Amino acid sequence: MLGQITRWLRRGVTGGVAALGLTAFGAPALGQAASGEPILVGHFGCLTGSEATFGISTSNGIRMAIEEFNAKGGLGGRPVKLVEYDTRGDDKEAGAVVQRLINNDKVVAVLGEVASNRTLAGAAVAQAAGIPLISPSSTNERVTAVGDKIFRVCFIDQFQGYACAVFAHNELGGNAALLYDQSQSYSAGLAEEFKKNYAKLGGKILVEQSYNRGAADFTAQLTAIRNAKPDVIFVPGYYTDVGSISIQARRLGITAPLLGGDGWDSDELGRIGRENIEGSFYSNHYAADQPDPRLQDFIAKYKAKHGAIPDALAGLGYDSANLLFDAMKRAPSQAGDALAAAIAATKDFPGVTGSITINAKRDASKPAVIVELQADTPGQPPRPRFVAKIDPPTDK
Amino acid sequence: MSAIHELTQKNRPGVGLTVAHTAALVGLVLGTGAVMQWVVGPAAGIYPATILRQIGIVAIAAVSLNIVNGYTGQFSIGHAGFVAIGAYAGGAVSFYANSLGWVGAYDPAGLLTPGHAVMLAGAAIGAGAAGAAGYMVGLPSLRLRGDYLAIVTLGFGEIVRVLFQQTQSQVFDPQAARALPISGWWPPPLGGAQGFSSVIPYGELFWIYAALALTVVWCYRLKFSSSGRAFLSIREDEIAARAMGVNLTRYKVRAFVLAAALAGLGGAFYAHLNLAVQPKDAGFQKSFELIIIVVLGGLGSISGVLLAAFGLGGLTEWLRQPTSVWPAALVALALVGVVQAVRRDIDSRARGRAMGRALLVIGVLTGLFEGLRAFAAWQGFKLDDIRIVLYALALISVMLLRPQGLLGTSELWLVPGQLMRRKAKAAAAPSLRTAGPADPAAAPATGVGGMGGGVTEAGGDEGWP
Numbered sequence: 001m002l003g004q005i006t007r008w009l010r011r012g013v014t015g016g017v018a019a020l021g022l023t024a025f026g027a028p029a030l031g032q033a034a035s036g037e038p039i040l041v042g043h044f045g046c047l048t049g050s051e052a053t054f055g056i057s058t059s060n061g062i063r064m065a066i067e068e069f070n071a072k073g074g075l076g077g078r079p080v081k082l083v084e085y086d087t088r089g090d091d092k093e094a095g096a097v098v099q100r101l102i103n104n105d106k107v108v109a110v111l112g113e114v115a116s117n118r119t120l121a122g123a124a125v126a127q128a129a130g131i132p133l134i135s136p137s138s139t140n141e142r143v144t145a146v147g148d149k150i151f152r153v154c155f156i157d158q159f160q161g162y163a164c165a166v167f168a169h170n171e172l173g174g175n176a177a178l179l180y181d182q183s184q185s186y187s188a189g190l191a192e193e194f195k196k197n198y199a200k201l202g203g204k205i206l207v208e209q210s211y212n213r214g215a216a217d218f219t220a221q222l223t224a225i226r227n228a229k230p231d232v233i234f235v236p237g238y239y240t241d242v243g244s245i246s247i248q249a250r251r252l253g254i255t256a257p258l259l260g261g262d263g264w265d266s267d268e269l270g271r272i273g274r275e276n277i278e279g280s281f282y283s284n285h286y287a288a289d290q291p292d293p294r295l296q297d298f299i300a301k302y303k304a305k306h307g308a309i310p311d312a313l314a315g316l317g318y319d320s321a322n323l324l325f326d327a328m329k330r331a332p333s334q335a336g337d338a339l340a341a342a343i344a345a346t347k348d349f350p351g352v353t354g355s356i357t358i359n360a361k362r363d364a365s366k367p368a369v370i371v372e373l374q375a376d377t378p379g380q381p382p383r384p385r386f387v388a389k390i391d392p393p394t395d396k
Numbered sequence: 397m398s399a400i401h402e403l404t405q406k407n408r409p410g411v412g413l414t415v416a417h418t419a420a421l422v423g424l425v426l427g428t429g430a431v432m433q434w435v436v437g438p439a440a441g442i443y444p445a446t447i448l449r450q451i452g453i454v455a456i457a458a459v460s461l462n463i464v465n466g467y468t469g470q471f472s473i474g475h476a477g478f479v480a481i482g483a484y485a486g487g488a489v490s491f492y493a494n495s496l497g498w499v500g501a502y503d504p505a506g507l508l509t510p511g512h513a514v515m516l517a518g519a520a521i522g523a524g525a526a527g528a529a530g531y532m533v534g535l536p537s538l539r540l541r542g543d544y545l546a547i548v549t550l551g552f553g554e555i556v557r558v559l560f561q562q563t564q565s566q567v568f569d570p571q572a573a574r575a576l577p578i579s580g581w582w583p584p585p586l587g588g589a590q591g592f593s594s595v596i597p598y599g600e601l602f603w604i605y606a607a608l609a610l611t612v613v614w615c616y617r618l619k620f621s622s623s624g625r626a627f628l629s630i631r632e633d634e635i636a637a638r639a640m641g642v643n644l645t646r647y648k649v650r651a652f653v654l655a656a657a658l659a660g661l662g663g664a665f666y667a668h669l670n671l672a673v674q675p676k677d678a679g680f681q682k683s684f685e686l687i688i689i690v691v692l693g694g695l696g697s698i699s700g701v702l703l704a705a706f707g708l709g710g711l712t713e714w715l716r717q718p719t720s721v722w723p724a725a726l727v728a729l730a731l732v733g734v735v736q737a738v739r740r741d742i743d744s745r746a747r748g749r750a751m752g753r754a755l756l757v758i759g760v761l762t763g764l765f766e767g768l769r770a771f772a773a774w775q776g777f778k779l780d781d782i783r784i785v786l787y788a789l790a791l792i793s794v795m796l797l798r799p800q801g802l803l804g805t806s807e808l809w810l811v812p813g814q815l816m817r818r819k820a821k822a823a824a825a826p827s828l829r830t831a832g833p834a835d836p837a838a839a840p841a842t843g844v845g846g847m848g849g850g851v852t853e854a855g856g857d858e859g860w861p
Binding site: 047048085086088091092095096099100103104117120121124125128140142145146182183184185187188189212 | 447594
């Protein structure tokens, strides 16, 4: 027993001395790693709760960006340090933790949230305090309308609805059916935009049906859709419901492809839907098999660290942090106004989810991709394959 | 607080006394708000003040739920529906009054601007709307009991949620709002599934805590009014209450409407603090958060519910970055020691046992928590990640150690008197329960809560012959 303890102690001391040696001599020898007073950056996300995977993916992306930035010397030798709080997926907590990040931790900027309503709660606080906030993935239009300190690096629902409508009309046909989740603002909003743009392109919405999140039976809605014989069914819901919808649609003999938004983006969808969801499409922020060296480099690094292909949220988290660092470098000071002005001036920033330009509404102007779900080998769960890239309309 | 208690006990005060009482109560309500706004708020700092504002609103909703679940003993799980009605009504009144140009721009320094007047009017409308909803759902459903009532109230919360989902989209553009014809206001433009957002931030500490003080005073006076006694009698035994001439349905509906109206008041402030309201705020998850607070504080105890609201609200924030609990454990131990030393209802052996038990419980909990902290530090993970697990564990341990809630059915300011007096009473009268009415202060404590069962105090059993 005693021998064991001394062994532990010895090992601990040796390790400590080695670590000390590394910081004392190793770091200057490398001449790269950042030291000095750290700059604090905040992140608030749903790290626990029913949407935890969203928050954790985003956090992984942000952490990777920070590690790389610090390894390259940080901001003039000062490293960036992340302060992260969990919102539990609760709107009430979102406002409070942003307050905590700004007033207690004194962060220079805040990154987060995924869900638009929680970003809105945090944005009100950040705007009042004059601290810039960048949302990686809140797609609701209202988010950046809060004020001149609020930005995002993803496209907005309006554009996603447009992209789906363009793809549906040009590639799949001029007759569509709509099946959306009326309990989710995301889904209802996307359906609205799709309808508007599809009609503008000359398409016809044959039938419009809705459901509530977590419903088990979609037979009534799908039967109405089958009778209308559409070319495509637009289902802008979340992946759990979409999986069941695809199974029930095929069972009813509907062969038209389903089309959806980024709420489909999860490996779970392929596992639930299997062969039923094959041949369906969705719009997303990026596709893992897109031939872009920057993206492929990010995917390789992420895979090495976390053992999985990053989802879009990880990519957007990574981009939001990197875009912030880029602005930090350009800003004359890290004060709220100067930093916000630098972020607003971002143009053609090379992100892994596409080239990002911050427009006058402080939204990201960037392309969307359309992916198709296909299995590598028959019987395997299908995976998304890149099929098209839709650029933002020039008049927007 | 004991002064108010004295006030409530005087049955027929003269005009002068009535004026004095009213002034004292108004002073208490405004004074609480003023102390929070100008003393506690600035001393605490911006972030803790935000948490205090949130807790204040949760406390309003929980204290109001206590009227139904605590006093009257009816199990309602749709309370968040009333909170949401108040939130939507209050938020919509302020938002549209602003976009229609009835009030000026928001002034962060002011506490009584025209905007605040509209906000208070909105809060009154919210309370009224929630109270009306309480009446509508209460009248048919409060003839039911127990599980059946629970199911009906659950259904009510879900109906409210779905109704708010079906509203029109919010009109953000002031010009569009002004140009909207009368028919455009129906169905109301409350944002549908997107929720109602961009409410003006009128939720200052002053108003929230004035509203909380109003709620607490109201509920406290209600508890000792004739309605309150009827509520308590319904909780204890419906058949006996009916035999004594208590109109069950009328009093149940009355409890429901009062609770709903106060919940609506809290909801209106929630809208002005959170600045956004979602249909899911009416869902049963939010109702359960309130029920947890009421059960944890003690069904029927206002101070217990306040204690639970502040304790749980503080706990979830403190668990983000937990500090050492040794000092708190020592303070708790000292408190238990003082209480056990002065209580006169038990003999020295029972006192020794109680002290030993307290030492064991506090010691074990402290040891476990410190061990966990050390383990987390050694393994390099943040306790923040398992915050909700710790929160749930805290709830479980409180319920195991004190199934009747923190304060049972008693009030914080009545507990010392009870501990001191119980021995004397046991000697004077053979039955504790009949001794109750002779001493009004101890009266609410003699009833045994629905959740608690007979485990209120070990000392009580020893008083029985």
